[in-house]
Amino acid sequence: MNKKSFISVAITLALICLVWIILTPIFFPNTQADAVGTAPHRGFYAPVFSLNTPQGEAHSLSSYQDRPVLIFFWASHCSICKSVMPGLEAVYQDYAQQGFEILAINTTNQDHLSAAEAYFQSQGYTFTMLVDQDGSVSDQYQIHAVPTSVIVNPDGKISDLIIGSGISEGFLRAHLDTLFTKGGQ
Template sequence: MKKQLFIGITLAIISFSLIWLILTPVLFPVSRIDASISAPQRGFTAPGFSLQTPQESNHSLSDYEGQPVLVFFWASWCSVCKAAMPGLQAVYTDYAPNGFTILAINTSHQDTLATALNYFQSQGYSYTMLLDLDGAVSQEYQVRALPTSVLIGGDGVVADVVIGSGVSEGYLRARLDQILITMEED
């Protein structure tokens, strides 16, 4: 390629790129994600739900407005879920005084309720166990693997979605610290 042609093409590319860079905020303005849109994805409002505990007490996500909540989908046959749950208990014990709640939603439509309940009670977990009997909430949260953990900030917006074993005790403590600091600043 001749030198003049290269310089011409380069200047055209650089000019276009610079204009595109400057015009991006004008042509494609960043709109804050619409609060009315709910989706199980970081940045969106967490989809609302209302479920019962094994003792038939009703719990809605909206009951915990203003508090950080971990929605944890699990099943008694899921060894990865069971491996994570003691860690959740430790974090819950430490952070419950700050308003932190864990809603451990048993995917009861694909689990044996008696086995799940027996396991949960035998371990002495003090956070709330809820039953997704028809799988509607699991479907709403697009749960494709267990465990799926959705961490929701005090503003009801999804802060993180973790699929699998990633919801470790250390991770949860670090994220909760960040969320609580943000809540204090607001």
Template sequence: MKKQRLFIRTMILLVLGAAVVYTLYANFTKDDVKKVAVGKKAPDFVLTDMNGEQHRLSDYEGKGVLLNFWATWCKPCEREMPYMDKQYQENKEEDVQILAVNIGESDVVVNEFIKKHDLTFPILNDKKQEVQTVYGIGNLPITFLIAPDGNVVNVHEGEIINEQVVIDMIKEIKP
């Protein structure tokens, strides 16, 4: 009986020790995740929007692209959506494209969000979170400003606090 208790206690301690080691490792290496850097070419991807149309980032070369990563559960993401939609409406005839990439949620959830906020700009779904991984996305929201030549000119981490910020972003990437 004593040997059995000793074995169980030892196993529990080993599992706890492994969890502590993994947590420390994950915390110390989280900054090693490669994020897309300013001045570098934005990684190309193909994602489908909620209307079933495919969007390839490289198809927008020659246009400025405001690329936003978001989720429906993210309150800051929700607050910035109307600013982007309004600027999409005002700039869709210009050489600027706004793309919002949802991170891994179901089409049903995303479509409900779109209807609730009456969004008109392309909402892409990264269901397998492959683009999120390539871009090194951690916290949401995050917005990449991509120049007409395909290079990242700025990265805005966190909430877009008002519409003027979106206007300034568009000026930064307008050809």
């Protein structure tokens, strides 16, 4: 390619790209509004559910409106779950008064309820344990592995969905600090 044809090709390409940028908001107007549905993904409203504690007390996600909630899917045979839960308890102790709630959903269809309950009580956790007896809430949240952590902001939207050990005490503290002190998300 000689110099002149290179310049004309380059200018043509740049112009086509510029036109595409200008046309984008016309072809795909305000697609942000699309993400107001309910889905187990960052930016969407968290799917609502209602589950019982081992003692039979019902808890519904909708009753935690205007409060930050961590939905934590776990099983008693999961060593990573057990390694992060003490950190969650520490955060819960510090932030519960400000309205922070942890709903620790045991994936009971893949666990033994007695073993899960025994572990939970032996550790003296003070946050709420819920029993997903038939795995329907796990399905609703498309859980493929435990632990999976879903952080729900006061507006009911999912701000983070973390699979595995990424849900650390420090990460959660930083998130809540930002939420409570700056009032932002």
